[in-house]
Amino acid sequence: MPVNIGPCAYWPYRPAEAPVRVTSQGPSNVLLVQNLRDPATPYSGALRMREALGSRARMVAVDSGGHGSYLVNGNACGDDTVTTFLVTGRRPARDTICR
Numbered sequence: 001m002p003v004n005i006g007p008c009a010y011w012p013y014r015p016a017e018a019p020v021r022v023t024s025q026g027p028s029n030v031l032l033v034q035n036l037r038d039p040a041t042p043y044s045g046a047l048r049m050r051e052a053l054g055s056r057a058r059m060v061a062v063d064s065g066g067h068g069s070y071l072v073n074g075n076a077c078g079d080d081t082v083t084t085f086l087v088t089g090r091r092p093a094r095d096t097i098c099r
Helices: 043-056 076-088
Strands: 030-037 057-065 096-098
Touching: 030 043, 030 076, 043 057, 057 076, 076 096
Parallel strands: 030 057, 057 096
Antiparallel strands: none
């Protein structure tokens, strides 16, 4: 499903709203979670999103393939980091790669 862009790419109508601009302005409670080898949402795109969000975000990159990153691939580092954020609201001090 996520790789089927056909309907969106050829949609004959203009968007009802302007595209959202992602910037470094806004709440600083963002945690991005990304597999290194995700075929649907590539790591390169996550790096661009991380750059756009600036200091208000952290990213947890999980050394795994597939589209699910949390509680589906057995990566304790990634799972623990995300769980801590969800339970306490604390992000890691810096971006993290979980091997």
